[in-house]
Amino acid sequence: MTQNKQQRLSDKLLPEIEAFKQECKTLQLATLNSDYVPNASYAPFALADDGFYILVSELARHGVNLQTMPAVSVMMVEDEGKAKTIFARRRLTFDTQVELIEKNTKHFHKGITALSERFGDMIDNLAGLKDFNLFKLTPNKGLYVKGFGQAFNLTGDELLTLEWKTDGHQQQGQ
Numbered sequence: 131m132t133q134n135k136q137q138r139l140s141d142k143l144l145p146e147i148e149a150f151k152q153e154c155k156t157l158q159l160a161t162l163n164s165d166y167v168p169n170a171s172y173a174p175f176a177l178a179d180d181g182f183y184i185l186v187s188e189l190a191r192h193g194v195n196l197q198t199m200p201a202v203s204v205m206m207v208e209d210e211g212k213a214k215t216i217f218a219r220r221r222l223t224f225d226t227q228v229e230l231i232e233k234n235t236k237h238f239h240k241g242i243t244a245l246s247e248r249f250g251d252m253i254d255n256l257a258g259l260k261d262f263n264l265f266k267l268t269p270n271k272g273l274y275v276k277g278f279g280q281a282f283n284l285t286g287d288e289l290l291t292l293e294w295k296t297d298g299h300q301q302q303g304q
Contacts, residue, residue: 143282147274150222151177154206155248157184157267161195161202169195176244181268182226183241185253187261196265200228204267218277224269224284231264238264 157175162168171192173184182204186193196202208220231238241264246253256262272284283293 139282143274143276146276147222147284150208150220150274151206154222156206157182158205158207159192159202160204161192162199163191163195164198174245174249175267176241176248178240178244181266183231183244184265184267185242185245185256185262186265187259188263189261193261193263196228197230197263202226202228202267204269214277218275220277221275222272224267224272226267226269229266229268231266233264237266241266 155174156172159171159173160168161171169191171190173186173192175182175184177183186196188194188197203223203225205221205223207222210216210219213219231241242253242257245257257264273281274284275281285293
């Protein structure tokens, strides 16, 4: 792909991806426990300049898993009712590194503030509970799927480099 086409693609898709992130309120989480047993779950999130922040109870399976395993895959997915086709819902996935944020620190205040601005007073109530922990999920690579034949890798320092995945759908026997 020429640099000119690459720039046009970035100019079009990066704002679309950013709007999709703002539209979604929850992250689908794929976590592992210490025995590598997977768990699918979700958590409301806030996006800050340094990653995603989630507030999770350690009574939940994924709350324990996030403390045990330092990596988690997250996904934002288009609402089924809004999708043109159920087989190609828009989605954005990231491989992330997990960090438990200690209470009463600058980073804790930053994450709780971001969550409170997005979800209101309930966040302050949950943050005050002993079993709730704040986690920062830092993405290191991503994938945006817009539809059939429209999948784009997100890489680079701030995940702003797009690469169109053109090695996809082929008929069997080809």
